[in-house]
Amino acid sequence: MKENAPKETWHKTACVLCSSNCGLEVKLDGNEITRVRGNKTHVGSKGYTCEKALRVNFYQNFQGRITTPLKRLPDGSHIEVDWDTAIAEVAEGFKEVNEKYGDGKILYYGGGGQGNHLGVGYSMATRNALNITRRSNALAQEKTGEAWVEGRMFGAHTHGNFHEAEVAVFLGKNPWHSHGFDEARRVLKEISADSKRSMVVIDPRRTETADLADFWLPIKPGTDAFLIAAMILIIIEENLTAKSWLSENTVGLDETVKAFANIPIGDFASRCGVPEEQIRNVARRLAAAESVAFYEDLGIEMAPHSTLVSYLQRVVWVLLGNYGNQGGMSVHSYAAPLFSYKASGSEPTDPVTGSLVISDFFACNEIADGILSDHPERNRALLIESTNPVHSLAESEKFRQAMRAVDFSVVVDVALTETAREATYFLPAATQYEKVETTFFSASFPENWICVRPPILAPPEGVLTEPEIHTRIIRELGLATEEDFLPLRELAKKGLDEFSKGFMEFSVNNPELAALGAVTLYETLGEVLPVNMRGAAVLWFSAQQTALRYPTQVKAAGYEGDGPSLGNSLFEAMISNPDGVLFTRHEQDQAWDLLETIDSKIHIAIPEMLEEVKRLADSPSTYTSDEFPFVLAAGERRSFTANTIMRNPEWRKRDQEGTLRLSLGDAEQLGIDNGSRVRITTPGGSAVAVAEINETMMQGHISLPNGHGLSYSPAGGEPEVFGVPTNELTSTDWCDPIAKTPWHKHVPAQLEVVEP
Ligand code: SF4
Structure with missing residues (x-):
């Protein structure tokens, strides 16, 4: 390089392919992301990435991007409409549904993705304006069983400190590919290399994480409840519980202990295929540790007894006194809550x-x-945002029919997805690199962080951000005019202190405008933010709420002021630091202040769960049959799987077709070779995939990757479907009895060779 050559610019942003949202630095050439590296100064990831981040350009740039709203005609074709017409007809369409059926028959589905979280704040304005009280999103097919349990036990969400835990336990989770905490692979390797620390993996597959583990319990698919219940009785019988800690910090201990009294440990061990002695060894190792961090994931949350297993694993670490200790489990702070536990x-x-x-x-x-x-x-209309339920929910065809059965539906998304194609209106939105964005997924304790990332590219002509779309809908509904916002906008020009003083008064005097929350902030404070950061206006409210909830810890994280001025300091830091910032710093013992149970104790007994424990011995531990002798994990995380925002299959360096993995034993029995084409048939449907004999698979267990089966036109022609859309094989009635979360990781299936 010549001495005075200008430095090439690295732009700070984040990976959008999993909930870790690692900080990235990228180089651009026009609209192309040409180079990617980890951002070493990012507050959470500190330079870490996995291989997926290097391919984010495939998310940003894909064939067939639509840059104008589309309206679906009765024959299923689409016509382009201008934004004014689209917004007017969207507002009118929802109003008509309310008028015809009464309020409350519109469902909002969305609010998330992997770090696409500001839009949900703006959608609340539209929801409030249209009295949309029903909502859902993908969390309700994965995490609501866990949320139900956590609400009862802690009144809040808990998370483990894997960076410091003496023992890390992964249950139905392979963090090597599904991550879930900062610097996951680095942390896994550190634990594995440290003779004083241990890792326990409970998984039928010998995953990459299992390979690093000190204890791998190769459990028969779907029998986790039996294993954990047996472990609990072992802990009780071997006197491994933290007795005085439990009597001081929990309620419901006696009834909990009693419910496990008749667990047949030996029988349960043989049902789950793990030797009893191995379960005992793990129980003893957990009990001997200073700290234990547990992570459950979809391997158990989408399998039989899912809510029960969420409960049982928490009983294990509570019995061992692993809450609030350094390296253990804790409730964490939040800048915006993902779940509500009030009910x-x-x-x-x-x-x-x-x-x-x-x-x-x-x-x-x-x-x-x-x-x-x-x-x-029943719901008569759908507002769907940044999510693709036709593809990602069980029984795709049924959701497709539902989209056609409602009177009106609107999809706001980057691409014309499988869901968007079925909607009355498709409103094209900016990508996560074309707008200011953030994630509320960080669940660290004692320090927690947030990273607000400015856009690194401008959206193409004709595409709008979600804040702008919702603001236009609100205006179209006639709920706010330019004049309404003038006083607050004037205060915003005078600075945050004046604005925050005036905002309270404005809210009291204008409750209808206050109900529009994010849009009001966008129209006032947003006007004085740098133009590319206008959408971050909603975070002012998050910062104020955070400062109100955790004043001491926000100050400990380095912010000054009291009341609204503390919130203002935090907000200013949030929006001006693309490396992200710590927003709270707790003392370890303040973990107890974060419990939100009525008495600030852990409620270890959940009566419905204890009844299920008593019935467990009579429950089936296998769901296969002569007709469907295999267990299909429909949606395995692999090296090149992500959610469905990556539409171009070429983003995958390997496994573009998404192979069906099976064990050597099963392959030999069925005459299947690597590359054979096999038909997978389930009670819900059938599909053909390419076989891959994989030594990590247990006999009888087969898997298909998640995120495949999207339609895409690589050369811009007619779309083709690449890989198996796993929800063509699933059924909506195969699910948890409490949370109704589907058992996608445990679908009884049959295999036959189509082409050897
Ligand atoms: S861990 Fe997740 S967020 Fe980080 S680089 Fe990999 S896919 Fe992206």
Whole structure:
């Protein structure tokens, strides 16, 4: 390089392919992301990435991007419409549904993705304006069982400190590929290399994480409840519990202990295929540790007894006194909550299906059935944002039919997805690199962080951000005019202190405008933010709430002021630091202050769960049959799988077709070779995939990767489907009895060779 050559610019942003949202630095050439490296000064990831981040250009740039709203005609074709027409007809369409059926028959589905979180704040304005009270998203097909348990036990969400835990336990989780905490692979390797620390992996597959583990328990698929229940009784019988800690910090201990009294340990061990002695050894190792961190994931949350296993694993670490200790489990702070626990124990029910509405989420497994019923309270319209339920929810065809059965539907998304194609309106949105964005996924304790990333590219002409779309809908609904916002906008020009003083008064005097929350902030404070950061205006409210919830810990994280001025300091730091910032710093013993149970104790007994424990011995431990002798894990995380935002299959360096993995023993028995084409048939459907004999698979267990089966036109022609869309094989009625979360990781299946 010549001495005075200008330095090439690295732009700070984040990876959007999993919930870790690692900080990245990227180089651009026009609209192309040409180079990617980890951002070493990022507050959470500190330079770490996995291989997926290097391919994010495939998310940003893909064939067939639509840059104008589309309207679906009755024959299924689409016509382009201008934004003014689209916004007017969207507002009118939802209003008509309310007028015809009464308020409350519109479902909002969305609010997330992997770090695409600001839009949900703006959608709340539209939801409030249209009295949209029903909501759901993918969390309600994965995490609501866990949320139901956590609400009852802690009143809040807990997370483990894997960076410091003496023993890390992974249950139905392979963090090598699914991550879930900062610097996952680095941490796994550190634990593995440290003779004083241990790793326990409970998984039928010998995953990359299992290879690093001190204890790998190769459990038969779907039998986790039996293993953990046996481990609990071992802990009790061998006197391994933290007795005085438990009597001081928990309620419901006696009834909990009693419920496990008759667990047949030997029988349960043989049902799950793990020798009893191995379970005992793990129980003893956990009990001997200063700290234990547990992580459950979809391997158990989408398999039989899912909610029960979420409960049982928490009973293990509570019995061992692993809450609030350094390196153990803890509730964490949040800048915006992902779950609401206020109705824990008295959740309302879906008026159509009767299922629990956990954490304000309607069970997504039942949305289509509800719509397709003749119940008068059924949903009549859908507002879907940044998510693709036709592809990602069980029984895709049923959701497709539901989309056609509602009176009106709108999809806001980057691409014309499988879901968007079915909607009355498709509104094209900016990518996560074309707008300011953040993630609320960070769950670290004692320090927690947030990273607000400015856009690194401009959206193409004709594409809008979600804040702008919702603001236009609000204006179209006639709920706010330019004049309404003038006083607050004037205050914003005078600075944050004046603005925050005036905002309270404005909210009291204008409750209808206050209900529009994010849009009001966008129209006032947003006007004085740098133009590319306008969408971050909603974070002012998050910063204020955070400062109100954790004043001491926000100050400990380095911010000054009291009351609103503390929130303002935090907000300014958040929006001006693309490396991210710590927003709270707790003392270790303040973990107890974060419990949100009524008495700040851990409620170890959940009566419904204890009843299930008593019935467990009579429950089946296998769900296969002569007709469906295999267990299919429909949606395995692999090196090149992500959620469905990566539409171009070429983003995968390997496994572009998404092979069906099976064991050598099964392959030999069925005459299957690597590359054979095999038909997978389940009670829900059938599909053909390419076989891959994989030594990590247990006999009888087969897997297909997640995120495949999207339609895409690599050369811009007619779309083709690449790989198996796993939800063509799943069924909505195969699910957890409490949370209704689908058992995608445990689908009984049959295999036959189509082409050897
Ligand atoms: S996929 Fe996840 S772990 Fe990998 S770089 Fe992206 S955010 Fe980080």
